[in-house]
Amino acid sequence: MSQEFVLSFKKDISLIEQPEGDRIILQSSDCKLTFKQVTSGLRTALNTLTTNKATAQQLIDLVQQRDGIHAKLKFYYHLQKLSALGWLCYSVVIDDLLLASAIPLTCDYQFSHKNVDVECKYALSRFAYCHQVEEQIVLESPLSYAKVVVSNWRGAALIAKLAKPQHFRDLTVEISGITEEIAQKFVALLLNTQMVFEVAKNASVEHTTNITLAQWEFHDLLFHTRSRKGRHTNLAGGTYRFLGQIETLPAVKSKMSAETIDLYKPNLETLKALDPSFTSVLEERKSIRDYNKIPITAQQLGEFLYRSARVRTLMKIEPTEISSRPYPAGGAIYELELYVVVNICEGISPGLYHYAPDMHQLCWLSGRNEHTEELLQGAIRGVGSDDELQVLIVIAARFQRLAWKYESIAYATILKHVGVLYQTMYLVATAMELAPCAVGYGDSDLFAQAVGTDYYAETSVGEFILGSKDSNYR
Ligand SMILES: Cc1cc2nc3c(=O)[nH]c(=O)nc-3n(C[C@H](O)[C@H](O)[C@H](O)COP(=O)(O)O)c2cc1C
Known part of the structure; x- marks a missing residue:
């Protein structure tokens, strides 16, 4: 579980509180989870996940403070389950303002947890593309099982900079309000959603080292992935x-x-x-x-x-x-x-x-x-x-x-x-x-x-x- 990202439920997950029996039901269009005898810490943590307010670490600490160490371990397991269901969004936030959120596209989506290396350069994948959806900029890629909703102009500026290989530290230059910590989280968000790739020392990126991907053109792979089942849940x-x-x-x-x-x-x-x-x-x-x-x-x-x-x-x-x-x-x-x-x-x-x-x-x-x-x-x-x-x-x-x-x-x-x-x-x-x-x-x-x-x-x-x-x- 990546602890630095702010976590929240996907928009289509509803949380229903049932006072009798201290139950909380979480429901998506095709799946339902019932939590019984919900303790105070767990209730607060689950409710916090309906907002964009806390990181995994903050939620775990909250549960431990309220319900004890045993409950903390149980909550950790719950978070893993919610993540495995593709119900959790991972966001980078600057001063309570959303910068960007990774939203799973499928229920079997797994957010990978690669760390961003200080020594490495990262560059935007040639398969990643931005487009406007419901008045927001969305970054998508046929390589990814998630989309990244960019909520702030700084996010778009960071993506533009990543067109060329960058150390995450380089991203703090020119874009106001981007600290090293935010730049690192932002690159981690894009790395774990396959939007950016680590650039090898010889400056080659994924499509030149991977001879299978090299032979896919952007439009062909996008057309293929969106007109077949698998890595999206659009109606078809x-x-x-x-x-x-x-x-x-x-x-x-x-x-x-x-x-x-x-x-x-x-x-x-x-x-x-x-x-x-x-x-x-x-x-x-x-x-x-x-x-x-x-x-x-x-x-x-x-x-x-x-x-x-x-x-x-x-x-x-x-x-x-x-x-x-x-x-x-x-x-x-x-x-x-x-x-x-x-x-x-x-x-x-x-x-x-x-x-x-x-x-x-x-x-x-x-x-x-x-x-x-x-x-x-x-x-x-x-x-x-x-x-x-x-x-x-x-x-x-x-x-x-x-x-x-x-x-x-x-x-x-x-x-x-x-x-x-x-x-x-x-x-x-x-x-x-x-x-x-x-x-x-x-x-x-x-x-x-x-x-x-x-x-x-x-x-x-x-x-x-x-x-x-x-x-x-x-
Ligand atoms: C979708 C498709 C596109 C084709 N495009 C061309 C073409 O642009 N020029 C051409 O000379 N032959 C074209 N052909 C014919 C193929 O070259 C031919 O079917 C292939 O060489 C096999 O030979 P055959 O049809 O005599 O069995 C096309 C065939 C198909 C099915």
Whole structure:
């Protein structure tokens, strides 16, 4: 138990006094502790933990003075239990003013108790970041199971200084009111929450000495930790947090233009009889970046879109409308939209189209222009092909369609949907003897400009190129 920090209960722990039987109940959302025959010292100590007023040592001394040595040992055990439950916040205080508090994010969080060394330098982890939450600056990190709420400008100034390796003593310079003792406690608070790291003598910090961490980028690790269970207790899954406040988006985006092309619909019964076997499609699927001189046709594009991405049925399942399509999607929400950039396709003029999956139509958005050229050039660079692209399919997401229902996992789910759509497209193209290839990286700002969407409402999340396959291709 670190004795120098001021201890307090997390905000969501309630303390209920029951005079009959001298009981005190401590309760979180999922756990309850009952203290029976509570002595005067223990009662005062537990009540003090609802404020930010005492260190562990002060509480232990208080219990000993009031209830004796035996009670002191018992209280020490209680503190350890409360800490193990993740119910205790650890704070650094200057003259009764909070500087910063470490707040556990999970119930199995363990505040480590490393000491800050006078000889060592400490630096902020490259994974730590500050952001504003409910009008407070909060320091978080995907490496940590706790967050640090910074309650005072001095805390923010100390964090800024720790961007460069520092001895804790260096922190007293320039920032008024920071004594060596406070600086040491503050660094200890950040060290024990994995926000700062000890800088080795050769000045390397954790991400260069740890080859596993070195290969994680900040945004990837943050995205991973916050869209998976484990080191946070944020709500996750289908929570419908905007139900009753914001209208959900429709299952199918309304037609984007009146100029439409009715696409060819294949006969599925005929395809079932004539298609190559499932195993041969799986085994022959490959990425093809070279094309036949005879380009893909409107009929082939129609069949490809029908088999990969049309709406099979629409269903009203309260509180929203869902659909069935050839590829799977979480909650059958289907937030992905397909945009087709036609460069060369027999029977369809070059330009940009939106695919209406319910009507199985292409809606004309623009002819060939600077934006469509840039989208095509970007895809060519992505696949490194010498051949002229025939068709580029840009996959966009109506983000709010999914985020209206899902919390914590909306964007991760969108990327999974891109993956299952890619595979469906690959298999359909292979069965049709077309040339498919996924593209790993596209320009979402360029896409939003090309289509005229609000970047935050709908933008591209994947690209796929399609063309005619050279019959000599093996
Ligand atoms: C998510 C994803 C992204 C990809 N990005 C690209 C890309 O940017 N450029 C490219 O030429 N191929 C890309 N590919 C195709 C892969 O290079 C290809 O699938 C891999 O080399 C295996 O070869 P195969 O598909 O022929 O089996 C991508 C594939 C996937 C699934």
